[in-house]
Amino acid sequence: MLRFVARRLVSLLVSLAVASCVIFVFVEVVPGDPAAYMLGLNAQEDTLNALREQLGLNGTLLERYLNWVGGMLRGDFGTSYTYRTPVSEMIGERMWISLPLAIYALTLSTLIAFPAGIWAASQRGSLVDVLVMGFTQLGVAIPNFWFAMLMVLLFAINLRWFSAGGFAGWEAGFGPALKSLTLPAIALALPQASILARVMRSSLLDTLGEDYIRTARAKGLSRRQALWRHALRNALIPVLTIIGLQFSFLMAGAIIIENVFYLPGLGRLVFQSIAARDLIVVESVVMLLVFAVIVVNFLVDVAYALVDPRLRVRA
Amino acid sequence: MTFMKFATASALAMMVAGAAAAKSDITLAMQLEPPHLDPTSAAAGAIDSVLYSNVFEGLTRFASDGSIIPGLAQSWEISDDGLTYTFKLAEGVSFHDGTSMDAEDVKFSLDRARAEDSANAQKALFGSIAEVEAVDASTVKITLSAPNGSLLFNLAWGDAVIVAPESIENIKQAPVGTGAFKFANWVQGDNITLERNPDYWGTPAKLDKVTFKFISDPTAAFAAVMAEDVDVFAGYPAPENVPQFEADARFQVIVGNTEGETILSTNNKMPPFDNVKVRAALAHAIDRQAIVDGAMFGLGTPIGTHFAPHHPDYVDLTAESAYDPEKAKALLAEAGFGDGFTTTLKLPPPSYARRGGEIIAAQLREVGIQTEITNLEWAQWLEEVFKGKDYGLTIVSHTEPMDIGIYARPDYYFQYDDAEFQAMNTALEAEADVAKRSALLDKMQRKIAGDYVNGYLFQLAIPTIAKAGVRGLWENAPTQANDMTGVYWAE
Numbered sequence: 001m002l003r004f005v006a007r008r009l010v011s012l013l014v015s016l017a018v019a020s021c022v023i024f025v026f027v028e029v030v031p032g033d034p035a036a037y038m039l040g041l042n043a044q045e046d047t048l049n050a051l052r053e054q055l056g057l058n059g060t061l062l063e064r065y066l067n068w069v070g071g072m073l074r075g076d077f078g079t080s081y082t083y084r085t086p087v088s089e090m091i092g093e094r095m096w097i098s099l100p101l102a103i104y105a106l107t108l109s110t111l112i113a114f115p116a117g118i119w120a121a122s123q124r125g126s127l128v129d130v131l132v133m134g135f136t137q138l139g140v141a142i143p144n145f146w147f148a149m150l151m152v153l154l155f156a157i158n159l160r161w162f163s164a165g166g167f168a169g170w171e172a173g174f175g176p177a178l179k180s181l182t183l184p185a186i187a188l189a190l191p192q193a194s195i196l197a198r199v200m201r202s203s204l205l206d207t208l209g210e211d212y213i214r215t216a217r218a219k220g221l222s223r224r225q226a227l228w229r230h231a232l233r234n235a236l237i238p239v240l241t242i243i244g245l246q247f248s249f250l251m252a253g254a255i256i257i258e259n260v261f262y263l264p265g266l267g268r269l270v271f272q273s274i275a276a277r278d279l280i281v282v283e284s285v286v287m288l289l290v291f292a293v294i295v296v297n298f299l300v301d302v303a304y305a306l307v308d309p310r311l312r313v314r315a
Numbered sequence: 316m317t318f319m320k321f322a323t324a325s326a327l328a329m330m331v332a333g334a335a336a337a338k339s340d341i342t343l344a345m346q347l348e349p350p351h352l353d354p355t356s357a358a359a360g361a362i363d364s365v366l367y368s369n370v371f372e373g374l375t376r377f378a379s380d381g382s383i384i385p386g387l388a389q390s391w392e393i394s395d396d397g398l399t400y401t402f403k404l405a406e407g408v409s410f411h412d413g414t415s416m417d418a419e420d421v422k423f424s425l426d427r428a429r430a431e432d433s434a435n436a437q438k439a440l441f442g443s444i445a446e447v448e449a450v451d452a453s454t455v456k457i458t459l460s461a462p463n464g465s466l467l468f469n470l471a472w473g474d475a476v477i478v479a480p481e482s483i484e485n486i487k488q489a490p491v492g493t494g495a496f497k498f499a500n501w502v503q504g505d506n507i508t509l510e511r512n513p514d515y516w517g518t519p520a521k522l523d524k525v526t527f528k529f530i531s532d533p534t535a536a537f538a539a540v541m542a543e544d545v546d547v548f549a550g551y552p553a554p555e556n557v558p559q560f561e562a563d564a565r566f567q568v569i570v571g572n573t574e575g576e577t578i579l580s581t582n583n584k585m586p587p588f589d590n591v592k593v594r595a596a597l598a599h600a601i602d603r604q605a606i607v608d609g610a611m612f613g614l615g616t617p618i619g620t621h622f623a624p625h626h627p628d629y630v631d632l633t634a635e636s637a638y639d640p641e642k643a644k645a646l647l648a649e650a651g652f653g654d655g656f657t658t659t660l661k662l663p664p665p666s667y668a669r670r671g672g673e674i675i676a677a678q679l680r681e682v683g684i685q686t687e688i689t690n691l692e693w694a695q696w697l698e699e700v701f702k703g704k705d706y707g708l709t710i711v712s713h714t715e716p717m718d719i720g721i722y723a724r725p726d727y728y729f730q731y732d733d734a735e736f737q738a739m740n741t742a743l744e745a746e747a748d749v750a751k752r753s754a755l756l757d758k759m760q761r762k763i764a765g766d767y768v769n770g771y772l773f774q775l776a777i778p779t780i781a782k783a784g785v786r787g788l789w790e791n792a793p794t795q796a797n798d799m800t801g802v803y804w805a806e
Contacts, residue, residue, distance in 0.1 A: 032694025036702060038350065039436040040358025042715060051356075051434045082350035083503065084487045093503060149534060156542040164538035166528065167505055262530045262539075264504020272504075276350065277694040 004305055012298050019290045020072075024065050027283050033057075034081045034277040055081050068283065077284040082276045087284045090269065097167055097181075098258075098266040102250035104178070104185040106243065109193035116193075117200025117239075122227055124205060132197060139194030148187035148260045155183060165261035184261045188254060192246050199242050203235040210234075248293060338804045340524035341785070343797060344536065344545040346552050348504065348529035351487035354473040355428055358436035360714065360795035363473035364549070365507055365527050367796035370411075371476035371492035374402055374421065374455075375467050381626070381716070381793030383467050387416065387477055387493065388455075397462035397747050404453045408516040410479045411497040418449035424477045425457070437715075440469040443744070464747040468717065473794060495520040495800045505529065509799070521787070521803040540566070540780050547781040547788065549797050552666070554612040560780050569779040570614055571791040572625045575712035577615070577667055579675060579770030580700075582707055584730040588658075592650035594767035597708075598636035600643040600682040601675060607773050610670035615773040620764040621719050624774050625791065628756040632764040636771065643682040655683025658707030662688060663696040667775065668710040675710070675770075701728045712775045716794055719756070720744075722763050731768045 035051040036043070052058050056067070071078055077087035120132035156164040162183050168176040207213065208231050216226045255267035262268075266285065273281040347361040354362045354371055368376060376386035388402035408416040427433065429441035443463040448456040459466070469475060482491035490498050495517065496509035507527045511520045528545055530536045533553040539545050540560070551557070560566045579601065587593045603617035616624050619632030647653060662672040669690065676686045686708065691699065700706045713721070723740035725732035736759065743755045764771070777792060787801040 031698045032692070033698060033702070034694075036697040037694045038357050038359065039434070041701065041713065042439065042718075042721075043358065043436050044438050046431075047434060047436065047438050050432045053432075054434060084351050085503075090503065149538075152535075152538045152542075156538055156544075160542065163544045164542040165530070165535050166539075166544065167502075169502055169505075259532045260535055262505075262532065262535050264502070268504060272348075275692055275694070 001305070005302060008298055008301055012294055015294050016291065019294070020069055020287060021065075023283055023286050023290070024068065027279050027286075028061060028064075030277075032277040034279065037277050038082060057081075068280070072284070072287065078280045080273075080278055080281050082273075082278045083281075087281050090281065091266070091285060091288065094264060094266045094269045096170060097263055098251060098254065100177075101181050101185060101188070101254060101263070101265060102247060104181055105188035105192065105250055106247055108185055108189035109196055109246070110243065112189065112193040113196035113200055117197040118204060118227075118232070120197070121201045121204035121208065122224070129201075132201070136194035136197050139190050140198075142190070144187045144191050145256045145260050147190055148183065148257055151183050151187060152260070165263065167263050181263075184254075184257050184263060187257050187260075188250060192250070196239065196242060196246070200235070200239050203238045204231055207231040207235045244296075248296075251289070251292075338784075339522055340526070341522055341547065341799070341802060341804075342526045342528055342545045343547040343549055343799070344528040344530050344539060345549050345797070346529070346531050346536070348531075349507070352490040352498065352501070352507075353486045354476055355424070355478060356434040356436070356487075363795045364797050365509075366490060366492070366494075366498075367473045367476075367794065368494060368798045368800060369496040369509055369525070370490055370494045370498055371473070371478070372494050373470055373472070373476045374404075375471040377471050377716075377793045377796070379789040379791060379793070379798070381791065383471050386471070387421075391467070393747070397464075397745075398459045400457045400459070400466060401450070402455045402457070404455065405516055406453060408493050409514060410482065410493055411491045411512060412479070412482055414479055414481050416477065416479070416493050417452040418455045419452075420479050421455045421477055422447045422449045423480045425475070427478070427483075428475065435474055437472060437474040440472055440475060462745045462747060464744065464752055465717070471794070473796070496525060499524075518800070520800045522799060525799045525802075527797075543782070547779065547785055549777070549779045549788075551778045551780045554614050554778060557612065557614070557778050557780075565783060567781050567783050567785070569781065569788060569790055570776050571779065571789070572616075572623065573714060573775045573777050573792045574623055574716040574718075574794070575714040575775030576618060576621050576623065576718075577671070577710065577712040577772045577775050578621065579772055580709045580711055580729045581769050582704060582728075582730060583732070583768060584704075585707060587650065587652060587656055588707065590650050591767060592646045593652065594770075595636075596643040596646035596650070596652075596682065597679070597684075597770050598643075598767045599639045599646065600679055600684070601636070601770050601772070602638040602678055603633070603772055604638075605678070606671050606674050609674045610667055611773070611776070614776040614778060616776070617773050618771045620760040620771055621713070621722065621769070622756070622760050623716070626717075628753045628760075630757055630760045632760060632771075635764050636767065640678075640682050647683060652683075655685065657685040657687065660686040660688050660708045660710075661696065661700050661706045662690050662710060663693055663700075664690075665712070667712060671710050671772065704728055704730060708770075710772070714775070714795065719759055719763070722759075722768060729769055731763070731766070733762075733766065736762050736766075 035048050035057065039048060039051060068078060080087055080090060116132050120129040123129055152164050155162045166180060168180045170177045213226050213231055216230050254265060255271050258265040258268040270282060270285050345364055349362040349365055350357060350359050352362060352366060354366055372386045374386055374388040375383050378384045387405055387408060389405045391400055391402045393400055404418060410416055425447045428435045429444055443459045443461055444457055445460040446458040450456050478486060479491060495512055495515045497512045499508040499510045501507045509525045511523050530539055536548060536552055537556055540548050557568055561568045581588050581594055583589060607613060607615040607617060617633050618624060619636055622629050660672055660676060662668045672688055676688055679686055700709050720740050721727050722731050723737045739755055739759050743752060746752050746755060779788060781788060784805045786803050786805050789798050
């Protein structure tokens with residue numbers, strides 16, 4: 001087991017090193033000079049040079065790469081070119097919006113998807129099943145930004161229940177902050193809930209056809225009892241996998257929704273930084289996301305190996 | 316009797332409540348967020364849009380009509396040879412951190428802007444200054460290396476505001492100026508708050524608090540205004556909605572002039588555009604009003620040269636490049652391009668360029684010029700077009716005020732190299748006499764119009780949507796600014 005973990009750990013480090021090279025090279029080869037972007041059309045060549053010097057942009061590619069990686073190893077993500085604040089601070093601030101939003105959306109989607117999926121599966125072929133399948137089909141098909149706009153039109157412009165966007169800030173209190181995340185969370189949750197409900201339903205139907213369910217029924221359990229005690233637990237495995245995937249999607253993929261509701265989240269930070277050629281921010285955020293994904297994969301690998309000894313040998 | 320007392324008391328109470336409820340704060344939205352808060356080291360107009368005249372002040376300043384009025388300098392004397400300017404500073408001015416503003420701060424600010432390692436985006440503004448001298452606490456003497464007729468104008472720019480050496484270290488995050496508002500808070504990505512400066516040396520601001528909110532998406536902008544989340548949207552990004560706001564009694568629409576000459580920039584060194592007949596053909600192939608109507612929904616004024624139509628020295632030369640496709644075809648044939656040619660049209664992100672580009676491409680096709688359209692991000696545009704000069708045509712709005720001088724720079728991206736124009740510009744820079752300057756500007760405008768350096772399209776207009784009760788907003792934008800010092804709510 002130890003050898004397995006050690007081997008996985010080495011591969012994790014190699015992946016991180018390769019990822020850092022790829023990210024750096026890809027971001028740096030994109031044409032565009034951050035100094036020119038900042039100083040605009042009237043800037044003189046000597047001013048541009050002075051600014052490049054201040055930003056540390058005049059070194060060779062290798063020097064800058066080593067600076068960046070060395071800094072990250074010491075926990076220093078560098079300083080944003082345009083904002084002139086430490087990147088770690090910026091990521092920290094934005095995280096306080098993106099993370100709660102992702103959790104909020106995931107909670108909502110689970111709360112919708114579980115009952116809907118279970119209900120549809122338990123009454124297969126009934127009107128409920130048809131309705132759930134119909135609505136989830138619609139939920140998957142509707143683009144979330146369009147749905148978001150419709151909600152803004154109804155709840156913000158006509159009914160005035162919510163503001164049209166922006167973030168109240170956590171210092172304004174939990175209630176107002178949560179309220180400003182509500183419409184975005186619903187918009188993000190809708191397609192996720194639809195997918196999740198469909199997975200829940202089909203997974204549950206699969207397990208309901210298993211031999212052990214028939215045995216349970218034969219032993220005298222009602223259909224409902226068999227479903228809740230035996231089928232549901234086993235049906236959860238694929239559902240949990242999907243939830244895990246959705247979470248990383250919600251963390252990194254909320255860019256469009258953040259734009260519709262002008263929320264200052266992580267996605268919008270990356271978006272703005274790319275336009276402004278704030279390369280150091282782009283590199284660091286992307287690296288952080290890669291790091292998170294690689295570490296989660298590593299933990300999952302280890303967990304699988306713990307549960308299933310056969311995997312240790314194969315890996 | 317008792318009833319009367321009660322009624323009087325409640326009426327009084329209501330009056331008091333009414334007075335207390337009069338709004339003293341405002342939320343103003345704009346599209347772009349400042350990258351940082353130092354107006355003296357970046358070109359980003361968003362920095363001035365928040366801070367100019369609100370937080371930072373210069374020796375002189377722009378009034379809303381574009382004229383130059385005294386700022387921190389209350390008066391000035393110009394020596395007969397035009398080489399020495401002596402400024403008398405306002406008395407009792409202090410920075411928001413409590414330190415006093417005196418001649419040493421002015422010297423520091425100007426020396427910093429023109430220093431060797433300066434990162435000032437408009438360093439050229441200070442090019443003629445040879446020495447800045449603090450004569451006494453309230454007197455500053457600026458000596459020039461050559462006469463400069465636009466020094467007072469140059470000093471009014473946001474890039475020339477007065478900063479303090481004590482607070483320069485943190486200016487990018489916590490700007491400390493002398494203005495009627497002081498910086499309070501910045502929630503990055505969302506808003507910046509300014510508060511009234513109770514110790515302001517001049518006329519105090521009427522509002523207690525101003526919140527600048529940043530909403531980049533046009534659809535979100537529409538929703539924010541309709542839901543009344545914001546009181547003002549300066550530079551509203553979707554002109555197609557303007558008629559809807561005009562029809563709604565809750566709002567007022569202010570369409571103001573800007574200093575943005577929107578032009579079809581032409582690479583003057585790239586064949587076939589090195590031939591003046593081809594450039595003239597371009598000018599006659601363009602239907603300006605159709606572009607204003609189609610791309611800007613009617614907002615904007617057609618121009619015939621690189622000069623703002625609301626400026627007193629403007630010469631209307633639109634007739635020289637009147638829409639005449641037949642003439643354009645004839646000119647192309649004369650130049651040897653009877654069968655037309657193909658060129659590139661590289662478009663930066665603003666909608667005036669993207670929408671305008673499609674229309675111009677169609678108009679050019681009518682006379683036989685085929686364009687390959689490429690959409691570029693700003694950073695790519697700066698690299699490829701502005702610096703690399705790898706383009707045939709592009710569309711961009713030049714938003715700096717009074718920037719006709721760019722035509723005297725042969726290495727500027729449209730590569731117009733004309734000795735006669737350069738001589739005129741040198742003469743203009745040295746000329747302080749108003750009438751002679753006007754005459755020179757007249758000649759310069761005619762010169763670049765006659766040489767068809769670029770396709771002059773229209774003067775960019777900015778629509779501002781505000782709640783009906785807001786008063787005192789600038790109508791025009793002689794510089795990028797939202798001067799909030801005179802803004803208040805009507806009853």
